[in-house]
Every structure is written in structure tokens, then in C-alpha cells.
Amino acid sequence: MADAAQGVPLLDVNRDNRPHREEFLEALTEVLDSGRFLFGPDVTALENEVAAYSQSENAIGCASGSDALLLALMALEVGPGDEVIVPSFTFFASVSCITRLGATPVFVDICPDTFNVDPEAIREAITDRTRAIIPVHLFGQCAQIDRICQIAGDRDIPVIEDAAQAIGAAYHSRPAGSWGAIGCFSFYPTKNLGGMGDGGMVTTGDAGTADRVRLFASHGMRPRYYHQVVGINSRLDTFQAAVLRVKLRHLDKAVQSRRVNADRYTRLLNESQLVAADQIVLPATDPNAFHVWNQYALRVGEGRRDALRAYLSERGIGSEVYYPVPMHEQQCFTQLKFDRDALVETERASKEVLNLPIFPTLTEAEQHRVVECIAGFYASGARSAAA
Numbered sequence: 001m002a003d004a005a006q007g008v009p010l011l012d013v014n015r016d017n018r019p020h021r022e023e024f025l026e027a028l029t030e031v032l033d034s035g036r037f038l039f040g041p042d043v044t045a046l047e048n049e050v051a052a053y054s055q056s057e058n059a060i061g062c063a064s065g066s067d068a069l070l071l072a073l074m075a076l077e078v079g080p081g082d083e084v085i086v087p088s089f090t091f092f093a094s095v096s097c098i099t100r101l102g103a104t105p106v107f108v109d110i111c112p113d114t115f116n117v118d119p120e121a122i123r124e125a126i127t128d129r130t131r132a133i134i135p136v137h138l139f140g141q142c143a144q145i146d147r148i149c150q151i152a153g154d155r156d157i158p159v160i161e162d163a164a165q166a167i168g169a170a171y172h173s174r175p176a177g178s179w180g181a182i183g184c185f186s187f188y189p190t191k192n193l194g195g196m197g198d199g200g201m202v203t204t205g206d207a208g209t210a211d212r213v214r215l216f217a218s219h220g221m222r223p224r225y226y227h228q229v230v231g232i233n234s235r236l237d238t239f240q241a242a243v244l245r246v247k248l249r250h251l252d253k254a255v256q257s258r259r260v261n262a263d264r265y266t267r268l269l270n271e272s273q274l275v276a277a278d279q280i281v282l283p284a285t286d287p288n289a290f291h292v293w294n295q296y297a298l299r300v301g302e303g304r305r306d307a308l309r310a311y312l313s314e315r316g317i318g319s320e321v322y323y324p325v326p327m328h329e330q331q332c333f334t335q336l337k338f339d340r341d342a343l344v345e346t347e348r349a350s351k352e353v354l355n356l357p358i359f360p361t362l363t364e365a366e367q368h369r370v371v372e373c374i375a376g377f378y379a380s381g382a383r384s385a386a387a
Contacts, residue, residue: 007316040238056203058210061236065186066093068200082131113284116143137166140294257360258293
């Protein structure tokens with residue numbers, strides 16, 4: 001456990017995993033002894049457990065959250081000439097899955113309070129070529145998925161929930177991944193349900209869609225050596241499934257720790273008077289959402305974000321910027337057409353957001369240290385050096 005007078009890491013996967021070490025070793029030993037490194041019983045068991053946890057009829061393991069999104073689009077037969085609506089303020093995988101299939105991403109803006117996609121922006125972006133909508137449940141909080149699904153349903157457009165950061169989150173008490181036609185999850189090690197490598201999961205309430213996802217995830221092969229479609233090789237291996245089953249048993253407790261940490265940050269930062277002085281803006285929680293706090297995202301205005309981050313780094317305080325370059329400004333997407341005036345909140349967020357440590361085993365003393373350093377930045381005159 002880190003001393004509060006010392007640095008505070010952005011993440012500490014080892015610390016989070018350490019209490020479950022013996023459970024991991026037991027589960028991994030069973031896989032090792034079985035020799036069933038692919039398609040082992042833990043994979044099926046995890047699929048069933050994630051389906052139940054997410055209140056979905058079906059869950060299909062795959063190699064990553066990125067593959068989950070790609071497989072979802074493949075199962076829906078998205079391809080050249082199609083448009084897919086997606087926020088620009090997101091991780092690359094939310095968009096690359098679209099372009100890999102020759103379809104066109106249509107970037108839409110976010111709500112300034114939650115950083116999640118704006119449902120009205122989605123409504124305005126729909127055309128006759130819209131083939132799917134990908135709302136991203138960013139930072140562990142569901143987008144306004146009820147409104148999004150209603151808008152999409154009126155035009156018979158499937159919704160693919162990018163819930164990579166939001167397993168366990170809910171909207172109106174209904175879990176992320178159960179609202180749209182398809183839900184997509186990531187098990188990257190730093191996610192709330194993180195493995196010891198890559199892994200992902202697709203959820204769906206439709207058995208036919210689930211069957212197509214499985215087909216595309218196995219080279220489009222059925223039966224063996226007979227290929228019905230051109231698929232990909234995307235499997236969740238049994239070692240990862242075994243680890244994730246252990247972690248899933250402890251997920252609710254870890255989420256509760258994150259929620260406690262978020263509440264404590266909010267209290268401490270309010271007490272610091274930085275919020276009242278409009279120097280920072282705290283993350284907002286939609287009253288309809290159950291937030292699982294994959295990230296705690298401050299807004300730091302007046303061009304001071306990068307200077308504050310540098311100040312924290314000098315004092316050993318971890319932080320990160322998710323995301324400094326919106327997708328519509330990425331070099332690989334420069335050929336795409338977009339309306340910059342329609343992405344004002346996206347561009348503002350990319351210049352202001354700063355994410356603080358919020359992992360489950362973060363201590364109260366460490367949070368005090370983080371807040372003290374933020375207050376110290378504003379008290380020291382360091383703000384004058386902001387770019």
C-alpha cells in the first residue's frame with residue numbers, strides 16, 4: 001500500500017488483484033491440468049454468467065472489446081455504402097470497427113455534463129444510409145440509452161452499445177448491454193472487469209444474432225473447414241475466462257469501492273473551494289444512471305489542464321487525458337467529412353478533461369494527497385504557466 005506522502009499511481013492492477021491471488025492460481029491450475037486452453041468449460045460458464053449479470057439472453061466471448069464491436073457490425077452485415085453514427089469523443093476502437101468494413105462513421109457531439117453522446121445529435125444525423133448507431137457508455141456511465149433506442153427504433157436502426165467501460169452500469173435499473181440489439185464489453189486489464197490480457201464479450205437478446213456472431217468469430221467456419229462467410233479468428237481463451245470468472249465474483253464489491261472513491265473525491269474537491277471558484281468542474285451523474293466509475297473525469301478550464309497534469313506528475317500523482325484527440329481529428333480519418341461546428345462540445349472536452357486515479361484499492365489517504373496537490377497547483381501560481 002502506498003504511503004500518502006508518496007506518489008499516487010493512476011492505476012494499480014497488482015494491488016487490485018492481490019487479494020484474489022490464491023483463487024486465480026487455483027482456477028489457472030485447473031485449466032493447465034485440463035489442457036483445454038480454447039473452448040474450455042470456463043469459457044461457456046463465463047458467457048452464461050455475463051449474460052445473467054447483464055440480463056441478456058446470450059453472451060459470446062471473443063478476443064477483445066475491439067473485436068466485439070467489429071463482430072457486432074459484421075453480424076449486422078454493415079459494409080460499404082453504409083453509415084454508422086458514433087461519437088467522436090471515444091476510444092479508437094469505437095470507430096475503427098466501422099472503417100474496417102468499408103462503412104462510413106458519422107461523428108456526433110456529446111452532452112457537456114456526462115461526456116456521453118447527445119441523443120438529439122443522433123436524431124439529426126440519421127439518413128437513409130444509416131445502418132447502425134453506436135452509443136458509447138463512457139467512463140462507466142450509461143448514455144441516455146432509452147432515448148437513443150427510441151430514436152433508433154422509430155427508424156428500425158439497430159443500436160450497438162459500446163459498454164467497454166461500463167460492465168455493471170445501468171440505466172433506469174436496466175443493465176448496460178441489454179438495451180440495444182447488441183452489447184459489447186472489454187476485459188482489458190484496466191477495465192472494471194479486467195483480465196490478465198485481452199478479452200471481450202458480445203451480448204444480445206436475439207438467438208439468431210448470437211449465432212451469427214459466433215460464426216463470424218470462428219473464421220465463418222461451420223462445420224470444420226467449411227466456410228459460410230469470411231469471418232475472423234477471435235476467441236476468448238480458457239485462461240482468461242477462468243481469471244474473469246474469479247474477478248466477476250468480486251465485481252460488485254469493486255464497483256462499490258469505486259463509487260465510494262468517487263463520492264469522496266466529490267466531497268474533498270467541494271471542500272477545497274476549487275469547485276466554487278469555477279477552477280474545476282466535477283463529473284456529473286445522470287440521475288437515471290447507476291455509475292460504475294471506470295474513470296473520474298474533471299474538467300479543467302482556461303487552458304490549464306495540461307499544466308495541472310504536469311504539476312501532478314512532478315509530485316508523483318498519476319492522471320490521464322481520455323481523450324486528447326477526438327476521432328474526427330485523427331490523422332487516419334482525415335479523409336472523412338464532418339461538420340466541425342456540430343462537434344463543439346467534443347473539442348472542448350478534449351482540451352479540458354483530466355482523469356484522476358479511482359481504482360478500487362485506492363486509499364482515502366491517497367485521495368487526500370491527490371486533492372491536496374490539485375489545490376496546491378491553484379495556490380502556487382503554477383496556473384500562470386498554463387499554456
